[in-house]
Amino acid sequence: DIQMTQSPSSLSVSLGDNVTFTCEASENIYGFLAWYQQKLGKAPKLLIYGATNLEDGVPTRFSGSGSWTNYSLTISSLEPEDIATYYCQNNHVYPYTFGAGTKLELK
């Protein structure tokens, strides 16, 4: 199975910050990488698919980058509604494994 390693596991942030966190796959997933946002008690929400493509309706302050095994999600100018946990997912090979998540917390 492909292992997805997210870092950091948690991040203390301030509103207006530019935030980047990473996801490393244990083998090449050819850009088949999705990012999800999950708020407490809610289902995950798709933000980015295919490593770099913004899902319809997602604010443009979210952006994804990366290739091969290394990927990142950037939030530019953090808004209060961005406080959540973020998961990456391998969509290349079954099982479609998720990373353990990065939890954003306000300072």
Place this chain on the structure above:
Amino acid sequence: QVQLKESGPGLVQPSQTLSLTCTVAGFSLTSYNVHWVRQPPGKGLEWMGVIWNTGGTRYNSALKSRLSISKDTSKSQVFLKMNSLQTEDTATYYCARDSTYSSFDYWGQGVMVTVSS
């Protein structure tokens, strides 16, 4: 409007079988794959399995011996059955639609299942 909604018992006894239904609207199960994902309380997401638009299935090897996914296309329903439940199967169970680059673009609200006697 695309919607998915899970339903099923909130409480299952240990060693019993879990049966969940995902009822979809706004798209056809003959055109899209549907996945099941679960999340234990306070923990991360675990992909469980998928039923393809063709009716084929693929399961997480860790669950394969206990898990079965099927569907009734005419009723727009996908079914999950998992036997020999243990306390560690306590989780919120989600169904989700597969879309571009196999990402999951629509999710159900989730159903919390507690395994306890």
